[in-house]
Amino acid sequence: MELSSPLTLEMLGQPFLLEKRISLLHAIEEQGSISKAAKAVPMSYKSAWEAVDTMNSLSSEPIVCRETGGKDGGGTTITAYGKQLLENYAMLKREHTHFLKRLSELTDIQSGTFKTIERLSLQISARNQMRAKVVSVVCEDLNAKIHLELKSGQVLVSVITKEAVENLHIEKDQYVTVIFKSSAVLLSEVSDEKFEENRLEGIVEKIDTDLENAKVLIDIGSHDKIVSVISKEILENMKMEAGNPVWVSIKENNIMLGK
Amino acid sequence: MELSSPLTLEMLGQPFLLEKRISLLHAIEEQGSISKAAKAVPMSYKSAWEAVDTMNSLSSEPIVCRETGGKDGGGTTITAYGKQLLENYAMLKREHTHFLKRLSELTDIQSGTFKTIERLSLQISARNQMRAKVVSVVCEDLNAKIHLELKSGQVLVSVITKEAVENLHIEKDQYVTVIFKSSAVLLSEVSDEKFEENRLEGIVEKIDTDLENAKVLIDIGSHDKIVSVISKEILENMKMEAGNPVWVSIKENNIMLGK
DNA sequence: TATCGTTATATAGTTTAAAACATAAGGACC
DNA sequence: GGTCCTTATGTTTTAAACTATATAACGATA
Numbered sequence: 001m002e003l004s005s006p007l008t009l010e011m012l013g014q015p016f017l018l019e020k021r022i023s024l025l026h027a028i029e030e031q032g033s034i035s036k037a038a039k040a041v042p043m044s045y046k047s048a049w050e051a052v053d054t055m056n057s058l059s060s061e062p063i064v065c066r067e068t069g070g071k072d073g074g075g076t077t078i079t080a081y082g083k084q085l086l087e088n089y090a091m092l093k094r095e096h097t098h099f100l101k102r103l104s105e106l107t108d109i110q111s112g113t114f115k116t117i118e119r120l121s122l123q124i125s126a127r128n129q130m131r132a133k134v135v136s137v138v139c140e141d142l143n144a145k146i147h148l149e150l151k152s153g154q155v156l157v158s159v160i161t162k163e164a165v166e167n168l169h170i171e172k173d174q175y176v177t178v179i180f181k182s183s184a185v186l187l188s189e190v191s192d193e194k195f196e197e198n199r200l201e202g203i204v205e206k207i208d209t210d211l212e213n214a215k216v217l218i219d220i221g222s223h224d225k226i227v228s229v230i231s232k233e234i235l236e237n238m239k240m241e242a243g244n245p246v247w248v249s250i251k252e253n254n255i256m257l258g259k
Numbered sequence: 260m261e262l263s264s265p266l267t268l269e270m271l272g273q274p275f276l277l278e279k280r281i282s283l284l285h286a287i288e289e290q291g292s293i294s295k296a297a298k299a300v301p302m303s304y305k306s307a308w309e310a311v312d313t314m315n316s317l318s319s320e321p322i323v324c325r326e327t328g329g330k331d332g333g334g335t336t337i338t339a340y341g342k343q344l345l346e347n348y349a350m351l352k353r354e355h356t357h358f359l360k361r362l363s364e365l366t367d368i369q370s371g372t373f374k375t376i377e378r379l380s381l382q383i384s385a386r387n388q389m390r391a392k393v394v395s396v397v398c399e400d401l402n403a404k405i406h407l408e409l410k411s412g413q414v415l416v417s418v419i420t421k422e423a424v425e426n427l428h429i430e431k432d433q434y435v436t437v438i439f440k441s442s443a444v445l446l447s448e449v450s451d452e453k454f455e456e457n458r459l460e461g462i463v464e465k466i467d468t469d470l471e472n473a474k475v476l477i478d479i480g481s482h483d484k485i486v487s488v489i490s491k492e493i494l495e496n497m498k499m500e501a502g503n504p505v506w507v508s509i510k511e512n513n514i515m516l517g518k
Numbered sequence: 519t520a521t522c523g524t525t526a527t528a529t530a531g532t533t534t535a536a537a538a539c540a541t542a543a544g545g546a547c548c
Numbered sequence: 549g550g551t552c553c554t555t556a557t558g559t560t561t562t563a564a565a566c567t568a569t570a571t572a573a574c575g576a577t578a
Contacts, residue, residue: 002269005355010261033524044567049526066525069575073524092366096264099358099380103351106382121358121380122436122517123365125423141469142488161441161474161488164384177381182420183512210400215420229401229420253442254513258381292554303537308556325555328545332553525574532567539560548551 003104007096009089011058017089021051025078025086028052028064033075052076059085102259105169127182127227129258132156134174137165146170146257148178152221154200158255168259177258184254185228187216188247189238198255200248202226204240218246262363266355268348270317276348280310284337284345287311287323292334311335318344361518364428386441386486388517391415393433396424405429405516407437411480413459417514427518436517443513444487446475447506448497457514459507461485463499477505 009017020043027037038048055063063082067074078086099121132148135155144165148156156178170176202220209215214235216228226248240246268276279302286296297307314322322341326333337345358380391407394414403424407415415437429435461479468474473494475487485507499505 001275003351004267004269005264007262007264010263013261016260035524045525046527046568047566053526067575068525068573070524071522071576073522073576074574075524088366092262092362095362095380096358099355102380102382103354107347107351121354121361122383122438123361123427124381124383124438125417125419125427125429125516127420127423140471142467142472142474158384159442160384161386161486164386168382168384170384179381179383181512181515183418208401212399213401215401227420253440256440257384294554304555305538305557306536312556326545327543327555329554330546330552332546333544333555334553335555519578521578522576523574525572527572528570530567530569532565534565535563537560537562540558542555542557544553544555546552548549 001104001108003100003107005096005100007093009092014054014058016055016058017085021055022086022089024048024051025055025063025082028076029078029083029086032077034066037076124179124258125181126179126256128178128180128185130178130224131175132178134170134172134176137170137172139165145252148176150178150200150220150222151224154220156198156200156250156255157252158257159252160257164257168257170257170259174259179256179258180250180254182215182227182229184250185226185230186249187218187228187230187234187238187240188249189240189244190247196249197252198248198250200226200250202246202248204242204244204246206242207235207240209235216240216246218248220248260363260367262359262366264355264359266352268351273313273317275314275317276344280314281345281348283307283310284314284322284341287335288337288342288345291336293325296335383438383517384440385438385515387437387439387444389437389483390434391437393429393431393435396429396431398424404511407435409437409459409479409481410483413479415457415459415509415514416511417516418511419516423516427516429516429518433518438515438517439509439513441474441486441488443509444485444489445508446477446487446489446493446497446499447508448499448503449506455508456511457507457509459485459509461505461507463501463503463505465501466494466499468494475499475505477507479507 006019008015024037024041027040028034031037031040034048034052035045038045052064061081062079063085064076064078066076132150135147135149138145139162142162143159144162146158200220202218204216205219206217207214209232212232213229214232218226220226265278267274283296283300286299290296290299293307293311294304297304311323320340321338322344323335323337325335391409394406394408397404398421401421402418403421405417459479461477463475464478465476466473468491471491472488473491477485479485
């Protein structure tokens with residue numbers, strides 16, 4: 001049993017971007033002309049031209065640049081704006097596909113075993129969310145300890161209930177999302193033994209302070225960043241500055257996983 | 260700019276449940292016959308009959324029961340299984356709609372301002388997830404304190420970054436999902452002053468123990484349940500039993516919000 | 519100026535899905 | 549047996565979407 005659901009972006013009530021049109025635009029990008037693109041997709045030149053025309057007129061900025069005449073008879077190219085649009089659609093589509101896949105996996109509509117779904121499409125307040133690979137899953141009776149490898153190669157450990165592991169079908173070598181609140185991130189200038197759980201090394205990138213708290217942005221490598229909110233007092237005791245190395249620590253219990 | 264995306268459930272590669280067919284089934288449920296339902300939807304009798312027939316033959320169990328002849332010429336009724344299917348589809352659709360709505364809200368494909376989306380469709384390991392109404396939002400410079408009212412009327416307070424509040428567009432009177440780990444839930448037999456943050460009253464419903472830990476299920480009223488995982492030691496000091504009243508406490512910092 | 523491959527536009531043909539219409543056949547009930 | 553309203557199953561019509569085809573305009577280039 002599968003879920004399918006074509007994604008359509010509407011504009012002023014009119015269909016604007018759809019699967020077919022997107023692939024046409026990609027073909028135009030490759031071929032440099034509507035007529036060649038139409039053959040490649042394939043579809044009739046007329047449909048292709050009309051699709052391009054309606055898209056262009058629905059859009060506030062032109063998506064393609066059409067030129068008639070000239071050495072090769074002219075041609076059509078995608079504008080920078082159009083390329084941006086293609087990228088953005090791809091991102092939307094990626095999210096949508098992921099959602100459908102998760103929903104399919106969780107669903108057995110015949111037996112109705114999917115009653116246990118919590119909200120599946122949640123945007124969460126936790127500021128720290130990053131991809132990681134599951135290195136190992138060690139189950140005890142109630143809890144499970146999961147070793148995770150970040151993009152940078154640094155390792156994190158998360159403790160969640162065994163129930164959650166089963167519910168999310170977390171297994172070795174899979175990719176999951178590591179989630180933790182910025183208030184759960186402890187900082188230290190030195191590799192302090194006091195903070196023994198989940199120690200990561202990073203570089204301070206930016207510090208914002210208000211009357212009581214400080215928000216510290218830390219680069220832990222490979223484009224992963226961590227946000228930490230700590231009290232201003234602690235920060236001041238640490239003489240921390242942008243560019244300095246810093247040690248991060250997060251309690252195993254404060255790390256959640258998402259899929 | 261709107262996103263639209265009709266949800267289709269496929270079976271053996273064939274379309275099985277779609278919007279149109281679902282509304283037909285609902286009409287049949289009301290009218291008691293295919294012909295009347297077809298008029299109500301509206302669609303031609305033949306299309307309606309064929310839709311019903313293909314659904315029935317794709318399904319492992321019959322969805323409708325068709326009878327010809329008799330006093331009123333027969334009729335068609337939805338089976339219990341069919342009704343279950345309708346409910347399940349409605350749930351899928353609800354999730355899907357919610358997802359699309361969130362995605363729309365976060366997206367401005369023209370300007371490309373939606374680059375900041377984290378994974379939007381995440382299933383999270385946190386065992387405790389429940390709906391709550393936002394009573395108030397008090398922003399400081401970096402953090403915000405949010406008062407939430409559960410179904411039972413009990414109140415929780417969550418502290419998250421102001422950034423998160425803006426990102427999720429959390430406002431008074433909205434409904435959000437409260438999220439916290441079962442390991443963040445502290446228990447006490449008495450209304451202990453020591454656990455001052457987010458104290459809720461509930462009744463112990465079930466206790467599971469392993470060698471080290473204990474998982475306690477607590478009913479806090481209005482069908483909301485909380486799972487707590489605590490060390491076995493603490494549990495044993497508390498002489499806790501199913502049916503007993505219990506006090507729950509969760510640190511404000513450990514409560515996340517989702518939307 | 520003639521050439522060429524393109525955009526731009528119109529019109530005729532083709533395919534496809536649905537509606538509309540027509541007609542059996544079923545079976546309780548009078 | 550006739551009535552009645554339904555399910556079940558064709559055939560025909562209609563409408564929409566798309567394809568195919570034809571043709572004008574364009575403008576750099578030889």
